[in-house]
Amino acid sequence: MKAIDILTREHGLILRALEVLSQAQKQIEKNQPPPKAFFDKALVFLRGFADQFHHFKEEYLMFGLLALKKGDAFDGPIGGLRFQHERCRACIDGISNSLTGYADGDDIATTTLLENLAAYISLLRRHIYEEDHTFFKMVEKELSREEEDILLMQFNKEDEKMGDQNFYDQNRQRVDEMETYLRREDTDDRRL
Numbered sequence: 254m255k256a257i258d259i260l261t262r263e264h265g266l267i268l269r270a271l272e273v274l275s276q277a278q279k280q281i282e283k284n285q286p287p288p289k290a291f292f293d294k295a296l297v298f299l300r301g302f303a304d305q306f307h308h309f310k311e312e313y314l315m316f317g318l319l320a321l322k323k324g325d326a327f328d329g330p331i332g333g334l335r336f337q338h339e340r341c342r343a344c345i346d347g348i349s350n351s352l353t354g355y356a357d358g359d360d361i362a363t364t365t366l367l368e369n370l371a372a373y374i375s376l377l378r379r380h381i382y383e384e385d386h387t388f389f390k391m392v393e394k395e396l397s398r399e400e401e402d403i404l405l406m407q408f409n410k411e412d413e414k415m416g417d418q419n420f421y422d423q424n425r426q427r428v429d430e431m432e433t434y435l436r437r438e439d440t441d442d443r444r445l
Contacts, residue, residue: 256315256404257389259412263307264381266425270298271374273431278370280435281363289356291434292348292366294427299345302424303377306415308338311384314407318400319392327395330388337380344373 274295277287312335319327347369354362396404412420 254405255393255401256408257393259405259408260307260310260315260389261385263302263310263421264385266421266428267303267307267377268381270295270303270428270431271378273428273435274370275374276435277431278367278374281367286355286363287434289352291431292352292355294431294434296345296349298424298427298431299348299373302420302427304338304342304345306411306420308341310408310411312338314411315392315404318404319395322400323395327391330391334380334384334388337376341373341377341380344369344376348373 277291277295280287316327316331316335319331348366351362351365351369355366393401412418416423
């Protein structure tokens with residue numbers, strides 16, 4: 254397996270979570286809001302897996318290697334991708350900051366939640382598409398076999414720090430649990 258394959262696999266799980274978030278957004282728009290616990294679980298996934306785990310590999314390991322190898326030749330694409338990561342972090346903070354009011358039925362908080370959800374989902378889907386279909390292909394052309402092996406070794410070390418396959422499986426289960434919240438049939442005061 255190559256380092257890019259690992260990132261692409263992680264993208265698959267993140268895209269699945271985005272689909273679940275999109276379903277939650279639609280439920281809120283239909284006045285069938287998921288419980289706050291759904292978003293609490295989603296935030297653990299978004300912060301822990303998507304940002305701190307996955308984006309760390311991209312920003313600090315892959316981007317760092319490219320900067321060492323190519324100097325400023327990748328500054329434009331890397332700068333754009335880093336900016337998108339920062340915007341995603343801002344949306345996560347917006348989601349988090351709106352949850353107490355959302356749980357209380359506050360319309361302003363609910364609107365803020367919807368705005369940040371919509372922006373996050375759209376931005377991260379586009380970001381993943383750009384990486385999978387353009388950026389990763391550029392990276393694969395630039396890295397030698399030895400550099401690819403170094404990057405893979407670094408990714409494997411990060412995976413081991415988090416518990417290797419167990420961490421991935423825990424987060425896949427977290428997304429499964431998010432889906433379960435949306436399938437629950439009781440709609441009595443669902444925000445709590």
